[in-house]
Amino acid sequence: MIRQAIIPLAGLGTRLLPLTSVFAKELLPINGKPGIEYILDECIDAGIKEVIFIISKKKEMIKNYFHNDAFYNKILKKKKDKRISAEYNKILKYKKIIKFVYQNKPLGTGDAVLKTKKYIKDKYFLMLLPDDLIIKRNCSKDMIKVHKKNKASVMASMKVKKTNVSRWGIYSIKKKINNSNFLISDVVEKPSINDAPSNNAVIGRYILPKEIFEKLKFQKKGRGGEIHITDSIKTLIKDGKTFIGHQFTGKYLDCGTHSGYINSGLEISKL
Numbered sequence: 292m293i294r295q296a297i298i299p300l301a302g303l304g305t306r307l308l309p310l311t312s313v314f315a316k317e318l319l320p321i322n323g324k325p326g327i328e329y330i331l332d333e334c335i336d337a338g339i340k341e342v343i344f345i346i347s348k349k350k351e352m353i354k355n356y357f358h359n360d361a362f363y364n365k366i367l368k369k370k371k372d373k374r375i376s377a378e379y380n381k382i383l384k385y386k387k388i389i390k391f392v393y394q395n396k397p398l399g400t401g402d403a404v405l406k407t408k409k410y411i412k413d414k415y416f417l418m419l420l421p422d423d424l425i426i427k428r429n430c431s432k433d434m435i436k437v438h439k440k441n442k443a444s445v446m447a448s449m450k451v452k453k454t455n456v457s458r459w460g461i462y463s464i465k466k467k468i469n470n471s472n473f474l475i476s477d478v479v480e481k482p483s484i485n486d487a488p489s490n491n492a493v494i495g496r497y498i499l500p501k502e503i504f505e506k507l508k509f510q511k512k513g514r515g516g517e518i519h520i521t522d523s524i525k526t527l528i529k530d531g532k533t534f535i536g537h538q539f540t541g542k543y544l545d546c547g548t549h550s551g552y553i554n555s556g557l558e559i560s561k562l
C-alpha cells in the first residue's frame with residue numbers, strides 16, 4: 292500500500308524569477324487556486340494519508356500558509372463569512388496530513404529525498420514534483436494500480452520531441468508490458484540529443500522503493516553539480532530493481548516556467 296507522499300519544495304525557482312525572489316512559486320494561483328493544492332488533491336484522491344513537504348527557510352511561506360490558525364480564528368470571530376470559513380476548513384484538512392522537513396541547501400532532488408529518510412514507513416512511497424501538473428486523470432492513482440499489480444517502482448512518463456530530450460530524465464525500454472507500461476532498462480538525467488537513448492521522458496511522479504535511500508547516501512553530484520534522484524534510480528536498476536515507465540493518459544502542464552504557468556491557468560479554466 293502506498294500511504295506516504297513526498298514533495299520537494301525547496302527549489303529556488305530560477306525559471307520564474309524575479310517573482311520567486313520573494314515568493315514561493317507553489318503558492319501562485321492557477322485559475323484561482325495555489326498550484327500545490329492541485330498536487331495535494333491528487334494525493335488525497337489517490338489514497339495518500341501523509342504528505343511530507345521538503346521546504347527550506349526561504350520557503351517558510353508555504354508552512355505559514357497551512358499554519359495560520361490564529362489569523363483565521365480572529366477573522367471568523369469578527370464576521371461569519373461562509374467563504375472564508377470554507378477556505379479555512381480546506382486548509383485544516385490539508386494541514387492534518389502535512390509534515391515539514393527542511394533542505395536548506397538546494398543540492399538537488401536526490402538530496403531533498405534523502406531528507407525524508409527517517410519518516411518513510413513503508414517499502415514504497417510516492418514522490419510528486421510540484422512543477423508538473425497532470426489534469427483530466429489522477430496520474431498518481433493510476434501509478435499506484437500499476438505498482439500494486441507488478442510490485443515494482445513506477446515513474447510517470449510521456450514522449451517528448453527529440454529536440455527537447457535534454458530538458459528531462461530519459462529512459463530506455465527493456466520490454467513492453469502493455470500499451471502504457473514499460474519495463475525500464477536504464478535512465479539518464481538530461482542527456483544531449485546524441486546521447487539520449489530514446490524520447491521517453493520521466494515526468495514528476497515516482498513510486499520509489501525505500502532502498503533508494505541507501506543509494507542516495509552515497510550519490511555523487513551529477514549534471515549541473517546537483518544530486519539527482521535519476522542517478523540513484525539508475526544504480527537501483529543496474530542492481531536488478533524493477534522500474535516501470537507509466538505513460539499517463541492525463542494532460543501534462545508545466546507550471547515551472549512563465550509561459551507554462553500562464554498556459555496552465557488557461558487549460559484548467561477550460562475544465
Ligand code: G1P
Nearest residue numbers: 420423459460480493494495521
Ligand atoms: C526533474 C528530474 C528530471 C525529470 C523532470 C520532470 O528535473 O530531474 O529527470 O524529467 O524533473 O519534470 P527538473 O524539472 O527539476 O529540472
